Structures are given as structure tokens and as C-alpha cells.
Amino acid sequence: MQDRQETGIICPNCGKESTFEMWISVNTQQHPEMKQAVRDRSAFVFKCPECGVETPVDYGFLYHDPDQQVMIHYVTDDAQAKKLHEVLSDNENAKVLGIKNAGYIIRIVRSANQLADKLAVFDAQLDDRIVEVYKLSALSTIHKEHPEFSLDTGEFVFYTDEEGSHKLQILNNGEPFGSIGFNMDAYHKMENDFIGILCDLQHDDPVIDRQTAIDLMKILGDH
Numbered sequence: 675m676q677d678r679q680e681t682g683i684i685c686p687n688c689g690k691e692s693t694f695e696m697w698i699s700v701n702t703q704q705h706p707e708m709k710q711a712v713r714d715r716s717a718f719v720f721k722c723p724e725c726g727v728e729t730p731v732d733y734g735f736l737y738h739d740p741d742q743q744v745m746i747h748y749v750t751d752d753a754q755a756k757k758l759h760e761v762l763s764d765n766e767n768a769k770v771l772g773i774k775n776a777g778y779i780i781r782i783v784r785s786a787n788q789l790a791d792k793l794a795v796f797d798a799q800l801d802d803r804i805v806e807v808y809k810l811s812a813l814s815t816i817h818k819e820h821p822e823f824s825l826d827t828g829e830f831v832f833y834t835d836e837e838g839s840h841k842l843q844i845l846n847n848g849e850p851f852g853s854i855g856f857n858m859d860a861y862h863k864m865e866n867d868f869i870g871i872l873c874d875l876q877h878d879d880p881v882i883d884r885q886t887a888i889d890l891m892k893i894l895g896d897h
């Protein structure tokens with residue numbers, strides 16, 4: 675399968691058109707250098723051959739790490755995401771089920787921030803559902819202290835800093851709003867709350883986001 679495709683791109687600086695290679699599917703076993711390049715976004719920069727100016731390019735692709743057994747579909751188009759969600763959550767689909775049974779975690783994300791978040795969560799070997807529950811709790815805590823932090827558009831991106839500490843980057847209306855530490859004791863406490871409630875990671879819904887956390891809190895309340 676072809677993993678890249680060439681496309682025309684117009685430089686926002688000089689207005690000249692050049693070709694740019696877009697990834698359709700990144701396999702980190704075939705391209706180990708892409709592991710880091712996806713994480714630091716250096717794989718998604720267009721360097722204009724005419725004027726040398728670098729421009730970030732944001733587009734969807736499949737991130738496939740066979741060693742870590744992670745497949746993350748970054749999808750920017752709503753209709754495409756809906757269709758893919760149907761296919762990937764269909765447990766009658768033998769091919770999809772086979773991949774999940776082999777131990778793969780399959781996810782769909784809708785933004786570059788969500789992709790960065792999932793990658794860092796799985797790198798830290800955490801459960802992304804519990805991380806979403808943690809974020810939901812942090813959302814209301816921060817909103818109470820800082821009412822200008824929006825409950826609707828406020829979001830968190832999990833990351834691990836250079837010292838190896840887990841943190842949440844806070845975004846308010848897409849703008850940086852600081853960061854907070856990610857308390858592992860609190861995480862493990864939440865994880866314990868959901869013992870016997872959650873199915874295994876591989877067989878859960880491919881979309882794990884804030885709505886997942888809201889649904890899980892409701893299930894916990896009814897339990």
C-alpha cells in the first residue's frame with residue numbers, strides 16, 4: 675500500500691506552488707524516524723524550496739505503531755470520521771475484531787492536539803478513558819478558580835516533560851492557558867473506582883473523549 679502521496683501546496687509567504695509529500699499511513703516499524711517526527715510535528719512542516727520559509731501543515735493520516743500495538747486514525751473530515759467510527763466499532767467485522775483481539779488499541783482522533791494527547795497517554799502506558807475522567811474533574815476545578823476558563827472549549831493535552839513528569843497542558847479557546855501536574859495517585863484512585871466497570875482497552879469504543887468521561891461518571895453513579 676502506498677503510504678505517502680504528493681500534493682501541490684502554495685507557500686503562504688511567497689505564493690509559489692511546490693509539491694509536498696503527505697503521509698496517508700505512518701508505520702513506525704517501516705519508518706522508525708517518524709515516531710519522533712509525529713510527536714514533535716516536524717513531519718508536518720512544509721519548507722518552501724523557493725523562499726525557505728517553513729509552514730506547519732495539518733492533515734489527517736493513520737498512525738500505526740506495530741511494536742506498541744497502537745493504531746490512531748487522525749481524521750479531519752466529519753463524514754469520514756463518522757463512517758470510520760461505524761466500521762471500527764462494528765464487532766461483527768472480522769477484520770477489525772481480529773486486530774483488536776491481537777492486542778491493538780484502535781482510536782479515532784479529530785485534531786492534532788488530540789493526537790498528541792493519545793500518543794503521550796499510550797507512551798506513558800495509561801488508560802485513556804481514566805485520563806479523560808481525570809480531565810473532566812480538572813475541568814470543573816480550574817473553571818471554579820478561573821471562571822474565564824471555558825467549560826465548553828477548554829481542553830487538556832496530556833504530555834510528559836523532559837524530567838519524565840506527567841502533565842496536562844491547558845488550552846482555553848485553543849489558546850495556551852498554562853499547565854498543571856498530573857497526579858498519579860489521583861489517577862490510580864480513579865482507576866480503582868472503575869474496576870469491574872470498564873472493558874479492556876482494546877475492545878472499547880474507538881472514540882474516547884470528554885463524552886466518554888461524562889458517560890463513565892454516570893455509569894459510576896448508577897453502579
Ligand SMILES: [Zn+2]
Nearest residue numbers: 685688722725
Ligand atoms: Zn515560499
